[in-house]
Structures are given as C-alpha cells and as structure tokens.
Amino acid sequence: MIISVPHNDGVDGLAQLIRIDRSSPVPLYYQVAQRMQELIESAQLPPGSRLDNEIALADQLGLSRPTMRQAIGHLVDKGLLVRKRGVGTQVAQRRVSRQVELTSLYDDLDRARRRPRTEVLAFEVIPGPPAAIAALHLPTGSEVLHIERLRYAEDEPLAVLRNYLPAGLAEIDRQALAERGLYQVLRDSGIQMRIADQTIGARKASAAEARLLGEVRGAPLLTMSRTAYDPAGHAVEYGDHVYRASHYSFELTLLSR
Amino acid sequence: MIISVPHNDGVDGLAQLIRIDRSSPVPLYYQVAQRMQELIESAQLPPGSRLDNEIALADQLGLSRPTMRQAIGHLVDKGLLVRKRGVGTQVAQRRVSRQVELTSLYDDLDRARRRPRTEVLAFEVIPGPPAAIAALHLPTGSEVLHIERLRYAEDEPLAVLRNYLPAGLAEIDRQALAERGLYQVLRDSGIQMRIADQTIGARKASAAEARLLGEVRGAPLLTMSRTAYDPAGHAVEYGDHVYRASHYSFELTLLSR
DNA sequence: GTCGGCAGGTTGTCATGACATTCTGAGCAA
DNA sequence: TTGCTCAGAATGTCATGACAACCTGCCGAC
Numbered sequence: 001m002i003i004s005v006p007h008n009d010g011v012d013g014l015a016q017l018i019r020i021d022r023s024s025p026v027p028l029y030y031q032v033a034q035r036m037q038e039l040i041e042s043a044q045l046p047p048g049s050r051l052d053n054e055i056a057l058a059d060q061l062g063l064s065r066p067t068m069r070q071a072i073g074h075l076v077d078k079g080l081l082v083r084k085r086g087v088g089t090q091v092a093q094r095r096v097s098r099q100v101e102l103t104s105l106y107d108d109l110d111r112a113r114r115r116p117r118t119e120v121l122a123f124e125v126i127p128g129p130p131a132a133i134a135a136l137h138l139p140t141g142s143e144v145l146h147i148e149r150l151r152y153a154e155d156e157p158l159a160v161l162r163n164y165l166p167a168g169l170a171e172i173d174r175q176a177l178a179e180r181g182l183y184q185v186l187r188d189s190g191i192q193m194r195i196a197d198q199t200i201g202a203r204k205a206s207a208a209e210a211r212l213l214g215e216v217r218g219a220p221l222l223t224m225s226r227t228a229y230d231p232a233g234h235a236v237e238y239g240d241h242v243y244r245a246s247h248y249s250f251e252l253t254l255l256s257r
Numbered sequence: 258m259i260i261s262v263p264h265n266d267g268v269d270g271l272a273q274l275i276r277i278d279r280s281s282p283v284p285l286y287y288q289v290a291q292r293m294q295e296l297i298e299s300a301q302l303p304p305g306s307r308l309d310n311e312i313a314l315a316d317q318l319g320l321s322r323p324t325m326r327q328a329i330g331h332l333v334d335k336g337l338l339v340r341k342r343g344v345g346t347q348v349a350q351r352r353v354s355r356q357v358e359l360t361s362l363y364d365d366l367d368r369a370r371r372r373p374r375t376e377v378l379a380f381e382v383i384p385g386p387p388a389a390i391a392a393l394h395l396p397t398g399s400e401v402l403h404i405e406r407l408r409y410a411e412d413e414p415l416a417v418l419r420n421y422l423p424a425g426l427a428e429i430d431r432q433a434l435a436e437r438g439l440y441q442v443l444r445d446s447g448i449q450m451r452i453a454d455q456t457i458g459a460r461k462a463s464a465a466e467a468r469l470l471g472e473v474r475g476a477p478l479l480t481m482s483r484t485a486y487d488p489a490g491h492a493v494e495y496g497d498h499v500y501r502a503s504h505y506s507f508e509l510t511l512l513s514r
Numbered sequence: 515g516t517c518g519g520c521a522g523g524t525t526g527t528c529a530t531g532a533c534a535t536t537c538t539g540a541g542c543a544a
Numbered sequence: 545t546t547g548c549t550c551a552g553a554a555t556g557t558c559a560t561g562a563c564a565a566c567c568t569g570c571c572g573a574c
Contacts, residue, residue, distance in 0.1 A: 025535090027556080027557060027558090029557080054524075054525070064558060064560070065559090065560085067557080067558060069525085070557090082488055082489055083524095083525065083526095084524085084566090085524070085525045085565070085566050085567075086526095086565075086566035087523090087524065087566085087567055088523090088525080089525080092452075092490040093489060093491055194512070195510065195511065195512055196510070197510050197511075198507075198510070199506050200479070200509070201479060201502055202477045202479045202502035218475070220459045220460055220502075221477070222457075222458060222459045223506075229350070232350055233304065233339070233350020234350055245459035245460055245477075249457060249459075250458070252454075252455050253452060253453070254453045284526080284527060286528085310553075310555080311554080320528085321529045321530070322529090322530085323527095324528060324529080326555085327528090340556095341536090341537075341555075342535070342554070342555040343537030343555065344537055344538075344553090344555080345554060345555080
C-alpha cells in the first residue's frame with residue numbers, strides 16, 4: 001500500500017512559473033516577490049502549499065540564497081507566507097485583504113467602482129485654526145490651506161472632508177480636487193506620505209452635517225482625524241472627516257510583532 | 258571664519274552607547290536595533306541627528322555591514338529612522354506613537370493606568386451563530402465558546418465585548434477572564450495571534466446596550482468586529498464589540514509601503 | 515508499547531567582498 | 545554670476561560561504 005505523504009501539497013516547478021530579467025532595473029528579489037505574490041493571489045500557489053527550501057529555490061532561479069530569502073521575507077512581512085525554522089515555508093492559509101494604507105477615500109471608492117464624485121465646498125488660505133496648527137506642528141499664526149469637500153459615491157452623499165495643509169506646500173488646483181482625491185493630487189505634486197496617525201471615533205451629526213449628508217439630525221457619524229507625515233517626518237496634511245455610519249466603515253488588517 | 262557644517266547633528270560616539278554581547282542568544286542585529294530604539298526614544302539620539310555611515314558603524318561595533326544594515330532596516334520599517342541613498346541615515350523627525358497592535362482593550366487600559374475591570378456576562382459553549390461560524394471559517398453546526406463581557410475603566414462602563422472562539426481551542430478559565438484580558442489569557446495558553454482583520458463602524462445604541470453602558474437609547478456607539486488568525490492562518494477568535502463613543506476612540510498609526 | 519535520543523533537513527544568523535545607483539557639493543566654464 | 549560636469553560618499557543590491565538553532569520522524573532501548 002502506498003502511503004501518501006502528509007501535507008505534501010508541494011509545488012515542484014515553482015521556478016518554471018517565475019521568469020527573472022537580469023537586465024531590468026527592478027531588483028531581482030523584488031521581481032521574485034512580486035511574481036510570487038501574483039501566484040498566491042491567483043491561487044496557483046494555494047494556501048497551505050509548501051515551497052521548496054530556500055537553497056533549492058535559489059538554485060532553481062539562479063539566485064543566491066540571501067536574495068531568495070529577501071524575496072520570501074518580503075512576503076512573510078506581508079503575511080502571505082509563513083516560515084518555520086526547521087520545517088519550511090508555506091503559503092498562509094487565508095487571502096489577505098488589502099491593508100488600509102495611506103490612500104484617500106477617493107482611491108478606495110475608485111478601486112471599488114463606486115463612482116466617486118467630489119464637490120468642493122471651500123478652498124482658501126486662512127490663518128490656521130488651533131487644532132490644525134497643533135496637528136501640523138506649525139508656529140502659531142501660520143497660514144494654512146483649508147479645503148472642505150463633500151464626497152459622493154454612486155450619487156449618494158457619503159462624507160464631509162475637512163483638510164488643512166501648510167500654505168505653500170504644493171501647487172494645488174481646485175479643479176484637480178474635484179476630479180481626483182487629495183492624496184493623488186499630492187502625490188502628483190511630488191509630496192510623499194510615509195506615516196499617518198489616525199483617530200477613529202463616532203458622534204451625532206450636527207444639523208449642518210445632517211443636511212449635507214442627507215441624514216436626520218442626531219444620526220450616528222463615523223469620525224476620522226488624521227495627520228500624515230512625509231518620509232522625513234514633517235507633517236504635510238491634517239484631515240478631519242465625518243462619514244455616514246449607515247454607508248461606511250473602516251476595514252483594516254493588523255500585523256503583530 | 259569657521260563655517261559650521263550644515264545639518265551636521267551627527268553623533269560620533271554611537272558605538273560607545275551600544276554594547277553587544279556575543280555570548281547572548283539574542284541575535285546581534287536585534288541587540289543593536291533594540292539599543293538604538295532606546296536611544297531614540299530617550300532622545301539621546303534626537304530627531305534629525307545623522308548616523309555615521311553603515312560601514313563605519315559596523316566597524317565601530319565590530320559587526321559586518323549586512324548585520325548593521327539588518328538592524329537599521331528594522332528601525333526603518335518601524336519608522337524610527339530614515340535612509341536616503343547617497344545621503345545617509347537620520348533619526349526620523351517625530352516620535353512614533355505606539356502602533357495599535359494585536360492587543361486587547363484590557364492591555365491598552367492597563368498600560369494607560371485606567372484601572373480596567375471586567376464583568377463576565379456570559380461564558381458558555383453554544384452552537385455557533387452564523388456570523389461567528391462564517392468569520393471563523395468553521396463547518397456549519399460547529400460549537401463555539403461564546404463570551405460576553407462588560408468592560409469598565411475607572412468604574413465607568415466602557416464597552417460590551419462579545420467574542421466567539423472555536424470550542425476546545427484552549428483551556429480558558431472564566432475567573433481568568435475577569436482578571437485579565439482575553440488576549441493575555443490566550444497568549445498564556447500558548448495561542449499566538451499574528452494577523453487580524455478589523456472593521457470599525459458606528460451605529461445607535463439599542464435599549465439593552467444603552468442600559469448596560471449607562472447611555473441613553475440612540476446614543477452613538479463605536480463598533481469593532483475583528484477576526485484574529487494564528488501564524489499559520491487559522492482563525493482563533495472572532496469579536497464583535499461596541500464602545501461608548503463619548504468615552505472611546507481608536508488611535509492607530511499607518512505606515513506606507 | 516512507550517519513551518528518549520539521534521540524524522537529517524530547514525530556516526536563522528553572520529561575515530566578506532564586490533559592484534550599482536543615487537545624491538551632494540565643489541570646481542570649472544560660459 | 546550662473547549653469548554644468550564630475551568626483552566623492554552613502555545606501556541598494558547581489559553573491560558565496562559557514563555555522564547555529566530548531567523541528568520532525570525514525571529507531572533503538574527499556
């Protein structure tokens with residue numbers, strides 16, 4: 001009788017599914033990581049399947065072991081792979097839903113094909129309100145660009161977005177804001193965002209908010225205030241947003257360690 | 258006249274502030290990373306200060322460059338350091354507030370000295386409700402441990418916590434739950450949690466919830482449902498929590514890329 | 515039959531060396 | 545004075561080699 005090897009869902013020909021272009025400027029480890037992520041997300045590498053050991057994989061792909069390890073480590077950090085010393089490397093059991101990243105609401109809606117639309121309610125340079133000044137770590141009395149927008153999804157009002165940016169940070173066009181998300185506009189201006197602090201809470205809608213959002217007064221709203229920083233740690237944006245709780249919720253993935 | 262070197266807040270004797278113990282089982286890169294994190298958090302390495310280059314640092318500490326890079330990379334991932342190719346490595350401008358991790362509310366309150374207290378309302382094995390079954394990816398009809406708790410902070414009711422765990426996952430003592438947080442109890446049982454999916458929303462309080470939490474009916478509540486997975490990707494816990502919006506908000510730090 | 519030790523396999527850590535890429539600033543030329 | 549070029553310096557990438565720590569399963573001893 002033939003005993004089937006337990007848990008052996010191994011993929012022998014992983015190397016055949018990955019092509020490496022050594023003339024590309026894209027780093028080798030990144031090419032491998034990206035390709036492996038595609039394979040995992042397309043279920044060609046199903047959850048639970050075991051990879052060959054690092055040395056064999058590196059050998060098959062014509063890479064060194066550190067490079068292969070770097071690729072695998074990248075995916076382990078993302079939670080797509082699980083490594084166990086003395087055992088091996090497996091594809092993690094579940095598909096990871098995309099992490100809530102430093103994206104704007106607009107990008108999220110756009111990806112979800114929810115037909116985002118934006119109405120710019122205010123767009124002006126003003127002396128910074130104390131809350132914005134404090135969040136952006138600016139000297140008292142500094143001027144800020146104040147933006148207020150009403151965001152729709154599928155022609156239904158969804159959120160009121162108030163944002164404050166240091167005046168003169170970037171060339172921002174009011175028209176661009178009506179067509180794209182703030183974060184996309186910032187990125188197009190060369191502003192990078194690396195870290196953000198968020199606070200998520202809830203409260204009742206004021207009369208004005210209820211009117212804008214098509215809710216009754218006192219309806220529960222989800223609130224999110226966020227300060228975003230560039231790679232050097234300088235604050236570039238402070239936002240104070242309210243969402244219709246009946247139409248919106250935040251989804252996020254936490255990684256431990 | 259002496260021209261001061263621009264931006265040179267360099268710390269020469271970094272090596273003198275770091276001691277490595279080669280006989281320790283703790284990896285060298287980790288010893289270095291941990292010590293550097295201490296120095297940054299204690300402002301002995303102030304924000305903006307520049308580190309020596311990797312090769313010099315490695316040399317000063319008697320390490321190889323890859324090891325030194327691994328230590329620095331660790332802190333870059335945490336957002337404590339900023340690396341720029343061709344330029345150097347600097348301490349990031351702002352102090353990073355602690356990331357919302359896979360901690361329970363109890364741990365957070367305990368750390369904040371808010372005197373958490375727990376009242377266990379329900380503790381029973383039941384046939385799994387559909388929502389819990391789906392979240393935990395269990396076969397229909399499976400039994401689950403159902404826990405319902407009322408959490409206080411400083412003798413003020415704060416949240417109603419409903420949790421579901423696969424039956425028989427761990428030895429859980431009702432008494433332990435009254436004294437510690439669920440996550441601490443799970444960790445003590447050897448259950449590890451690596452990834453969690455969370456959804457945060459808001460809604461009005463039901464009559465029962467309002468009574469438990471000392472709010473009026475219709476008061477805004479913050480809701481959080483979470484499914485936590487162990488390193489292998491198996492669901493270990495599903496929680497459905499409601500918080501008094503007037504007393505609680507979520508704070509989290511997002512890192513991009 | 516059960517327990518414990520041992521061997522083999524796999525990932526974790528660390529060192530050394532080399533070259534590529536990128537940024538900054540000094541110095542030269544217009 | 546202004547703009548361009550280039551050298552220096554720093555990080556980014558990759559290769560090779562070696563040993564350590566850990567897990568699993570086999571196999572022998574009791």
